[in-house]
């Protein structure tokens with residue numbers, strides 16, 4: 001199948017620290033890939049490189065065959081990448097509906113002239129954005145919160161609003177950075193089902209960073225393992241779990257931390 | 262225009278007519294002093310709303326309004342000035358402008374366009390950097406514009422300023438500008454574009470990753486605000502018939518920012534209410550200032566009210582929202 005998102009040799013340095021080195025990814029339509037690794041391995045940095053938030057020191061990013069290396073995040077979003085954040089970033093003072101509608105601006109937002117001229121295009125765009133947002137909100141079971149201030153929601157609900165907003169951009173690939181962090185077991189289960197649905201029913205490719213191994217093993221058919229910025233393993237969950245390099249990565253950092261303490 | 266547009270316009274139009282009728286009634290018995298005061302309140306409200314469009318909607322911190330007002334005032338005044346006196350008074354004017362003697366409307370439009378162009382020139386490079394550089398850049402713009410007005414004698418008459426500008430504006434022009442500014446701000450706020458602007462303010466990084474071109478949003482908001490500021494400057498000049506390089510200074514920028522903060526950054530009605538309150542308050546304190554020799558007292562009161570609001574209600578009167586009944590009023594659903 002055709003790759004929707006490809007990264008080759010992505011590298012990012014922060015001063016002397018190499019946070020990500022030679023990271024490579026090929027995400028095909030319909031893929032559901034896990035990205036794991038110990039704390040500080042470079043997972044979030046890899047996400048930021050893929051979505052244009054950080055400029056790579058070296059390497060390339062291609063979305064649906066278009067080279068978009070070094071472009072701004074909104075360009076990559078337009079090409080079809082959407083993401084959520086490890087530390088939730090909602091438009092806190094706006095309602096849940098407005099948050100999700102903001103995601104619809106990219107595809108359906110009216111221009112300034114259409115908006116001020118009150119043309120038919122403006123009304124069409126507003127109703128499309130509203131309908132799409134309401135449908136996504138219903139699909140994610142956020143209906144009761146539609147008009148609530150996003151910043152007032154519980155942690156778990158905020159995570160779902162972030163996903164809803166990302167879906168409103170009609171992405172081809174969705175990048176989830178620790179979507180289950182801070183969720184209770186029941187919420188984690190709902191989330192797992194949701195991610196699977198997004199992948200299955202909407203056909204959106206998903207790349208998910210998680211520390212919750214059960215979730216990753218449940219969900220993903222392919223897993224990448226990062227350690228100190230480098231990919232140390234890639235393959236099926238079973239294969240990766242048995243990989244000595246992976247065990248070493250996790251044990252190594254644990255031993256190190258024990259040493260620090 | 263579409264059928265939807267007509268429906269959407271009926272309720273606001275009714276509100277405007279009612280406000281106009283009210284203004285007409287008030288003006289019936291008003292002294293000249295009161296009429297001028299009302300005009301100034303209306304123009305300040307228009308300025309505050311246009312600043313909340315720039316700063317409140319997108320989270321910028323522009324202090325540039327006085328610069329754009331000065332630009333607008335000079336541009337419009339030069340265009341409306343008597344063509345007989347212009348060549349001798351302003352010898353450096355190009356002949357085709359020296360020969361012009363425009364009515365107020367096209368002069369105000371030209372002022373708005375020039376203000377918008379200057380905002381593009383300033384905003385394009387600055388807004389690509391981080392948003393808060395804009396405060397410094399616009400502060401610099403005030404100084405540059407003042408110095409240009411001071412030193413470009415052949416077009417501005419230098420420090421003496423332009424006096425004897427035809428008194429073409431009136432309280433009704435001020436009312437018209439306020440209606441225009443509120444209508445545009447309102448339309449933008451309750452549209453996809455406005456949500457994209459508010460998203461930019463709420464979380465720039467998340468907005469970018471959601472596909473919003475945050476630089477474009479900020480530039481748009483900055484340019485629209487500047488355009489309205491220039492138009493307000495043009496009306497001020499034709500209301501009080503003079504403009505000097507020092508007419509609109511940093512102090513005014515401060516007062517406008519205070520109005521936006523007190524009203525609630527991003528709240529259109531908040532800006533209107535705060536502008537009216539602060540302008541009225543300063544004016545009421547003027548006699549006290551003069552009789553007691555306490556010059557600058559009203560400025561202290563403005564600063565104090567800012568501190569009080571920041572302390573007790575940091576989100577301002579209305580936060581970034583609009584009062585519910587005003588929303589229903591404008592959407593024609595007052596009794597539903």
Ligand SMILES: Nc1ncnc2c1ncn2[C@@H]1O[C@H](COP(=O)(O)OP(=O)(O)OP(=O)(O)O)[C@@H](O)[C@H]1O
Pocket residue numbers: 014017019037038039040041042043044045046086
């Ligand atoms: N902006 C930055 N400036 C300097 N160093 C950074 C920056 N961002 C990340 N780093 C460093 O890069 C390394 C990788 O960080 P990153 O956040 O990508 O790890 P992670 O795998 O997401 O970890 P976690 O599981 O804790 O979220 C860390 O050592 C971190 O300190």
Ligand SMILES: [Mg+2]
Pocket residue numbers: 043044045086
């Ligand atoms: Mg991380």
